[in-house]
Amino acid sequence: MKPTESEMEILQVLWNKGQCSVREVFEALNKKDVGYTTILKLMQIMHEKEMVTRDTSSKTHIYTANINKEKTQNQFLNKMIDTVYNGSTSRLVMQALGNHKTSKEELDLIKDYLNQLETR
Amino acid sequence: MKPTESEMEILQVLWNKGQCSVREVFEALNKKDVGYTTILKLMQIMHEKEMVTRDTSSKTHIYTANINKEKTQNQFLNKMIDTVYNGSTSRLVMQALGNHKTSKEELDLIKDYLNQLETR
DNA sequence: TTGCATTTACGAATTCTTTCGTAGATTTGA
DNA sequence: TCAAATCTACGAAAGAATTCGTAAATGCAA
Numbered sequence: 001m002k003p004t005e006s007e008m009e010i011l012q013v014l015w016n017k018g019q020c021s022v023r024e025v026f027e028a029l030n031k032k033d034v035g036y037t038t039i040l041k042l043m044q045i046m047h048e049k050e051m052v053t054r055d056t057s058s059k060t061h062i063y064t065a066n067i068n069k070e071k072t073q074n075q076f077l078n079k080m081i082d083t084v085y086n087g088s089t090s091r092l093v094m095q096a097l098g099n100h101k102t103s104k105e106e107l108d109l110i111k112d113y114l115n116q117l118e119t120r
Numbered sequence: 121m122k123p124t125e126s127e128m129e130i131l132q133v134l135w136n137k138g139q140c141s142v143r144e145v146f147e148a149l150n151k152k153d154v155g156y157t158t159i160l161k162l163m164q165i166m167h168e169k170e171m172v173t174r175d176t177s178s179k180t181h182i183y184t185a186n187i188n189k190e191k192t193q194n195q196f197l198n199k200m201i202d203t204v205y206n207g208s209t210s211r212l213v214m215q216a217l218g219n220h221k222t223s224k225e226e227l228d229l230i231k232d233y234l235n236q237l238e239t240r
Numbered sequence: 241t242t243g244c245a246t247t248t249a250c251g252a253a254t255t256c257t258t259t260c261g262t263a264g265a266t267t268t269g270a
Numbered sequence: 271t272c273a274a275a276t277c278t279a280c281g282a283a284a285g286a287a288t289t290c291g292t293a294a295a296t297g298c299a300a
Contacts, residue, residue: 076204084196090226106210
Protein backbone atom coordinates (compact mmCIF):
# COMPACT_ATOMS: atom_id res chain seq x y z
CA MET A 1 0.00 0.00 0.00
CA LYS A 2 2.53 2.58 1.11
CA PRO A 3 5.32 3.01 -1.43
CA THR A 4 8.88 2.45 -0.29
CA GLU A 5 11.49 5.13 -0.70
CA SER A 6 12.72 3.76 -4.01
CA GLU A 7 9.22 3.37 -5.28
CA MET A 8 8.54 6.95 -4.34
CA GLU A 9 11.44 8.15 -6.43
CA ILE A 10 10.08 6.28 -9.40
CA LEU A 11 6.58 7.58 -8.83
CA GLN A 12 8.03 11.06 -8.73
CA VAL A 13 9.29 10.63 -12.25
CA LEU A 14 6.05 9.09 -13.48
CA TRP A 15 3.96 11.85 -11.95
CA ASN A 16 6.15 14.46 -13.58
CA LYS A 17 6.46 12.95 -17.00
CA GLY A 18 3.18 11.12 -17.27
CA GLN A 19 4.31 8.09 -19.19
CA CYS A 20 7.68 6.47 -19.21
CA SER A 21 9.59 3.47 -20.33
CA VAL A 22 11.89 1.89 -17.80
CA ARG A 23 14.84 3.44 -19.55
CA GLU A 24 13.39 6.91 -19.26
CA VAL A 25 12.87 6.48 -15.55
CA PHE A 26 16.32 4.99 -15.23
CA GLU A 27 17.84 7.99 -16.94
CA ALA A 28 15.73 10.53 -15.11
CA LEU A 29 16.79 9.13 -11.77
CA ASN A 30 20.37 9.13 -12.88
CA LYS A 31 21.61 7.13 -9.98
CA LYS A 32 25.08 5.90 -10.23
CA ASP A 33 25.51 2.64 -8.33
CA VAL A 34 22.16 1.37 -9.50
CA GLY A 35 21.79 -0.71 -12.61
CA TYR A 36 19.08 -0.74 -15.20
CA THR A 37 17.63 -4.08 -14.21
CA THR A 38 17.23 -2.88 -10.66
CA ILE A 39 14.89 -0.13 -11.76
CA LEU A 40 13.17 -2.58 -14.08
CA LYS A 41 12.62 -5.00 -11.25
CA LEU A 42 11.30 -2.30 -8.96
CA MET A 43 8.86 -1.19 -11.60
CA GLN A 44 7.74 -4.75 -12.15
CA ILE A 45 7.11 -5.11 -8.45
CA MET A 46 5.21 -1.83 -8.49
CA HIS A 47 3.13 -3.25 -11.25
CA GLU A 48 2.33 -6.34 -9.20
CA LYS A 49 1.28 -4.03 -6.39
CA GLU A 50 -0.80 -2.11 -8.91
CA MET A 51 0.97 1.11 -8.14
CA VAL A 52 1.53 1.55 -11.84
CA THR A 53 -0.16 0.35 -14.97
CA ARG A 54 1.66 -0.53 -18.14
CA ASP A 55 1.14 -0.79 -21.82
CA THR A 56 2.84 -3.92 -23.10
CA SER A 57 1.69 -3.66 -26.67
CA SER A 58 5.14 -2.86 -27.96
CA LYS A 59 8.41 -4.37 -26.94
CA THR A 60 9.25 -1.44 -24.71
CA HIS A 61 6.62 -1.32 -21.99
CA ILE A 62 5.24 2.06 -21.07
CA TYR A 63 4.43 2.71 -17.45
CA THR A 64 1.99 5.13 -15.88
CA ALA A 65 1.45 5.92 -12.20
CA ASN A 66 -1.71 4.34 -10.91
CA ILE A 67 -1.97 5.92 -7.50
CA ASN A 68 -2.95 9.45 -6.71
CA LYS A 69 -0.13 11.90 -6.22
CA GLU A 70 -1.78 14.14 -3.64
CA LYS A 71 -3.21 11.23 -1.71
CA THR A 72 0.14 9.51 -1.57
CA GLN A 73 2.00 12.63 -0.57
CA ASN A 74 -0.53 13.16 2.16
CA GLN A 75 -0.05 9.69 3.44
CA PHE A 76 3.64 10.37 3.89
CA LEU A 77 2.97 13.76 5.35
CA ASN A 78 0.57 12.42 7.94
CA LYS A 79 2.91 9.66 8.90
CA MET A 80 5.66 12.19 9.29
CA ILE A 81 3.62 14.64 11.35
CA ASP A 82 2.75 11.74 13.55
CA THR A 83 6.03 9.98 14.05
CA VAL A 84 8.43 12.89 13.63
CA TYR A 85 6.50 15.93 14.84
CA ASN A 86 4.36 14.30 17.44
CA GLY A 87 1.20 15.34 15.70
CA SER A 88 1.93 19.04 15.47
CA THR A 89 1.35 20.36 11.97
CA SER A 90 2.41 23.87 12.83
CA ARG A 91 5.74 22.74 14.14
CA LEU A 92 6.42 20.96 10.90
CA VAL A 93 5.33 23.96 8.88
CA MET A 94 7.43 26.40 10.81
CA GLN A 95 10.47 24.22 10.66
CA ALA A 96 9.96 23.75 6.95
CA LEU A 97 9.74 27.48 6.41
CA GLY A 98 12.57 28.29 8.71
CA ASN A 99 15.16 25.94 7.40
CA HIS A 100 14.78 26.38 3.74
CA LYS A 101 15.41 29.42 1.70
CA THR A 102 11.93 30.14 0.54
CA SER A 103 11.43 33.03 -1.87
CA LYS A 104 9.24 36.03 -1.09
CA GLU A 105 6.88 34.89 -3.81
CA GLU A 106 6.49 31.51 -2.21
CA LEU A 107 5.96 33.05 1.19
CA ASP A 108 3.26 35.33 -0.22
CA LEU A 109 1.62 32.37 -1.84
CA ILE A 110 1.49 30.64 1.48
CA LYS A 111 0.14 33.75 3.18
CA ASP A 112 -2.65 34.03 0.65
CA TYR A 113 -3.39 30.43 1.23
CA LEU A 114 -3.57 31.02 4.97
CA ASN A 115 -5.98 33.92 4.57
CA GLN A 116 -8.10 31.85 2.33
CA LEU A 117 -8.19 29.10 4.93
CA GLU A 118 -9.18 31.47 7.71
CA THR A 119 -12.05 33.11 5.90
CA ARG A 120 -13.46 29.80 4.93
CA MET B 121 23.02 7.79 11.23
CA LYS B 122 19.44 8.30 10.13
CA PRO B 123 17.00 6.65 12.51
CA THR B 124 14.58 4.10 11.12
CA GLU B 125 10.86 4.53 11.53
CA SER B 126 10.74 2.40 14.66
CA GLU B 127 13.70 4.17 16.12
CA MET B 128 11.97 7.46 15.45
CA GLU B 129 8.96 6.39 17.43
CA ILE B 130 11.15 5.52 20.36
CA LEU B 131 13.06 8.77 20.10
CA GLN B 132 9.76 10.59 20.12
CA VAL B 133 8.99 9.14 23.53
CA LEU B 134 12.46 9.86 24.84
CA TRP B 135 12.37 13.45 23.63
CA ASN B 136 9.02 13.96 25.29
CA LYS B 137 9.68 12.29 28.58
CA GLY B 138 13.35 12.90 28.95
CA GLN B 139 14.37 9.66 30.58
CA CYS B 140 12.74 6.29 30.28
CA SER B 141 13.12 2.68 31.10
CA VAL B 142 12.37 0.23 28.33
CA ARG B 143 9.08 -0.54 29.97
CA GLU B 144 8.02 3.07 29.99
CA VAL B 145 8.76 3.38 26.31
CA PHE B 146 7.02 0.10 25.66
CA GLU B 147 3.92 1.32 27.44
CA ALA B 148 3.98 4.77 25.93
CA LEU B 149 4.09 3.32 22.45
CA ASN B 150 1.29 0.98 23.32
CA LYS B 151 1.63 -1.08 20.20
CA LYS B 152 -0.34 -4.20 20.10
CA ASP B 153 1.42 -6.84 18.00
CA VAL B 154 4.82 -5.85 19.35
CA GLY B 155 6.36 -7.52 22.34
CA TYR B 156 8.46 -6.07 25.10
CA THR B 157 11.70 -7.68 23.99
CA THR B 158 11.31 -6.17 20.57
CA ILE B 159 11.37 -2.68 21.98
CA LEU B 160 14.22 -3.71 24.25
CA LYS B 161 16.21 -5.00 21.31
CA LEU B 162 15.57 -1.87 19.30
CA MET B 163 16.75 0.30 22.14
CA GLN B 164 19.86 -1.84 22.56
CA ILE B 165 20.61 -1.37 18.90
CA MET B 166 20.03 2.35 19.27
CA HIS B 167 22.51 2.31 22.08
CA GLU B 168 25.10 0.59 19.90
CA LYS B 169 24.52 3.29 17.32
CA GLU B 170 24.88 5.86 20.07
CA MET B 171 21.48 7.32 19.36
CA VAL B 172 20.73 6.98 23.03
CA THR B 173 22.75 6.83 26.22
CA ARG B 174 21.84 4.73 29.18
CA ASP B 175 22.35 4.56 32.86
CA THR B 176 22.99 0.97 33.86
CA SER B 177 23.67 1.59 37.50
CA SER B 178 20.48 -0.07 38.60
CA LYS B 179 18.91 -3.19 37.28
CA THR B 180 16.44 -1.27 35.18
CA HIS B 181 18.45 0.69 32.66
CA ILE B 182 17.40 4.25 32.04
CA TYR B 183 17.67 5.57 28.52
CA THR B 184 18.05 9.11 27.23
CA ALA B 185 18.02 10.40 23.66
CA ASN B 186 21.48 11.26 22.47
CA ILE B 187 20.75 12.95 19.17
CA ASN B 188 19.30 16.37 18.60
CA LYS B 189 15.57 16.55 18.12
CA GLU B 190 15.44 19.50 15.74
CA LYS B 191 18.36 18.31 13.70
CA THR B 192 16.85 14.88 13.31
CA GLN B 193 13.44 16.21 12.41
CA ASN B 194 15.02 18.41 9.80
CA GLN B 195 16.84 15.51 8.30
CA PHE B 196 13.53 13.74 7.77
CA LEU B 197 11.89 16.88 6.53
CA ASN B 198 14.54 17.50 3.92
CA LYS B 199 14.44 13.96 2.71
CA MET B 200 10.70 14.20 2.43
CA ILE B 201 10.68 17.49 0.56
CA ASP B 202 13.12 15.91 -1.82
CA THR B 203 11.64 12.53 -2.50
CA VAL B 204 7.97 13.26 -1.93
CA TYR B 205 7.53 16.90 -2.91
CA ASN B 206 10.11 17.14 -5.59
CA GLY B 207 11.98 19.82 -3.74
CA SER B 208 9.10 22.21 -3.25
CA THR B 209 8.84 23.39 0.34
CA SER B 210 5.78 25.51 -0.29
CA ARG B 211 3.85 22.62 -1.75
CA LEU B 212 4.54 20.61 1.35
CA VAL B 213 3.55 23.49 3.57
CA MET B 214 0.32 24.16 1.76
CA GLN B 215 -0.65 20.55 1.72
CA ALA B 216 0.13 20.27 5.39
CA LEU B 217 -2.06 23.27 6.16
CA GLY B 218 -4.83 22.19 3.89
CA ASN B 219 -5.27 18.63 4.95
CA HIS B 220 -5.19 18.93 8.65
CA LYS B 221 -7.63 20.65 10.86
CA THR B 222 -5.35 23.32 12.17
CA SER B 223 -6.77 25.68 14.74
CA LYS B 224 -7.07 29.42 14.16
CA GLU B 225 -4.48 29.94 16.85
CA GLU B 226 -2.02 27.75 15.05
CA LEU B 227 -2.70 29.45 11.76
CA ASP B 228 -2.13 32.86 13.35
CA LEU B 229 1.07 31.60 14.83
CA ILE B 230 2.24 30.57 11.41
CA LYS B 231 1.20 33.91 9.92
CA ASP B 232 3.19 35.77 12.50
CA TYR B 233 6.08 33.57 11.73
CA LEU B 234 5.75 34.34 8.04
CA ASN B 235 5.69 38.08 8.63
CA GLN B 236 8.72 37.73 10.77
CA LEU B 237 10.50 35.86 8.02
CA GLU B 238 9.64 38.48 5.41
CA THR B 239 10.80 41.49 7.36
CA ARG B 240 14.03 39.82 8.19
C1' DT C 241 15.77 -17.73 52.09
C1' DT C 242 13.43 -18.98 48.29
C1' DG C 243 10.74 -18.44 44.55
C1' DC C 244 8.24 -15.17 41.50
C1' DA C 245 8.40 -11.23 38.60
C1' DT C 246 11.11 -8.24 36.02
C1' DT C 247 14.84 -7.25 33.41
C1' DT C 248 18.80 -7.68 30.21
C1' DA C 249 21.51 -10.15 26.68
C1' DC C 250 21.74 -12.41 22.62
C1' DG C 251 21.13 -15.19 18.76
C1' DA C 252 18.32 -16.39 15.24
C1' DA C 253 14.18 -16.28 12.36
C1' DT C 254 11.37 -13.52 9.53
C1' DT C 255 10.08 -10.12 6.58
C1' DC C 256 10.87 -6.30 3.57
C1' DT C 257 13.71 -3.94 0.27
C1' DT C 258 17.15 -3.52 -2.96
C1' DT C 259 20.28 -5.42 -6.04
C1' DC C 260 21.84 -7.78 -10.09
C1' DG C 261 23.10 -11.86 -13.14
C1' DT C 262 21.50 -14.46 -16.73
C1' DA C 263 18.48 -16.20 -20.16
C1' DG C 264 15.40 -15.52 -23.70
C1' DA C 265 12.62 -12.51 -26.80
C1' DT C 266 12.33 -8.64 -29.96
C1' DT C 267 13.87 -5.07 -32.81
C1' DT C 268 16.99 -2.81 -35.91
C1' DG C 269 20.24 -1.88 -39.26
C1' DA C 270 24.24 -3.30 -41.90
C1' DT D 271 19.64 -12.51 -43.00
C1' DC D 272 22.00 -12.33 -38.84
C1' DA D 273 24.48 -10.05 -35.38
C1' DA D 274 24.32 -6.44 -32.08
C1' DA D 275 21.58 -3.81 -29.14
C1' DT D 276 17.75 -3.45 -26.25
C1' DC D 277 14.33 -5.16 -23.60
C1' DT D 278 11.65 -8.23 -20.29
C1' DA D 279 11.31 -12.05 -17.00
C1' DC D 280 12.78 -14.22 -13.14
C1' DG D 281 15.24 -16.20 -9.53
C1' DA D 282 18.20 -15.54 -6.08
C1' DA D 283 21.54 -13.10 -3.22
C1' DA D 284 22.51 -9.45 -0.16
C1' DG D 285 21.22 -6.12 3.11
C1' DA D 286 18.10 -3.79 6.39
C1' DA D 287 14.81 -3.76 9.85
C1' DT D 288 11.86 -6.02 12.87
C1' DT D 289 10.50 -9.69 15.68
C1' DC D 290 10.74 -12.80 19.45
C1' DG D 291 12.28 -17.02 22.20
C1' DT D 292 15.13 -18.34 25.73
C1' DA D 293 18.59 -18.07 29.21
C1' DA D 294 20.70 -15.76 32.82
C1' DA D 295 20.85 -12.05 36.19
C1' DT D 296 18.62 -9.19 39.52
C1' DG D 297 15.50 -7.56 42.85
C1' DC D 298 11.47 -8.07 45.73
C1' DA D 299 8.22 -9.96 48.76
C1' DA D 300 6.35 -13.56 51.45
